[in-house]
Amino acid sequence: MSFKDIAQIAGSAMAAQTVRLNTVASNLANADSVAGSEAETYRARKPVFATVMDDNLDAAAGGRVQVLDVVESSEPLRKVYEPGNPLANADGMVFYPNVNQVAEMTDMMSASRAFETNVEVLGRIRGMQASLLKLGES
Numbered sequence: 018m019s020f021k022d023i024a025q026i027a028g029s030a031m032a033a034q035t036v037r038l039n040t041v042a043s044n045l046a047n048a049d050s051v052a053g054s055e056a057e058t059y060r061a062r063k064p065v066f067a068t069v070m071d072d073n074l075d076a077a078a079g080g081r082v083q084v085l086d087v088v089e090s091s092e093p094l095r096k097v098y099e100p101g102n103p104l105a106n107a108d109g110m111v112f113y114p115n116v117n118q119v120a121e122m123t124d125m126m127s128a129s130r131a132f133e134t135n136v137e138v139l140g141r142i143r144g145m146q147a148s149l150l151k152l153g154e155s
Contacts, residue, residue, distance in 0.1 A: 020142050022071070027135040027142075029069075029081035034082045034132040036064045041125045048116040053104040058112040061090040061121075100147050 040062045052058040064087050070080040093116040100109030 020146055022109075024139060026079060026081050027138040029083065030135045031083050031132055033064070033066055033082045034128045034135070036087070037128040038125065038132070040064055040087055041121050041128065044114075044116045044121050045118065045125075047114055048118050048121070050114060051102065051104050052112045053106050055094060055112055059114040059116075060094070060096050061092065061114060061116045062087050063090060090127055092117075 034103050044061045045060040050059050065085045067083050067085050068080045085116045094115050095113035096110055097113060098109050099105055099111045102111050
């Protein structure tokens with residue numbers, strides 16, 4: 018496996034984690050938004066990843082990651098009786114998103130650490146390439 022292959026794998030992982038962080042940020046930003054109907058209510062989003070194996074690499078070497086889609090969560094919405102809320106429907110009910118803030122924060126920390134790990138991989142590749150160039154100078 019070449020340095021270029023390793024960099025492509027790490028780069029694809031960083032791109033995937035960026036999408037994951039963006040969806041977490043969107044979910045947390047909308048966690049307390051209120052709507053008057055189920056159809057108007059924000060629903061939590063989750064990215065779907067897939068492994069892309071390169072024909073030039075063996076299965077043990079690993080593969081790149083690809084974001085297939087960002088899907089809405091099927092978890093039920095929170096329905097709360099708030100007759101004084103201006104967005105309440107005729108029954109006095111308002112709908113809150115199905116965002117679990119604790120799970121989102123955990124997901125954010127995991128994505129952030131995975132991104133940092135791949136930055137470290139790229140840094141190590143760069144260091145190894147510099148060391149190889151120094152060998153050629155001798």
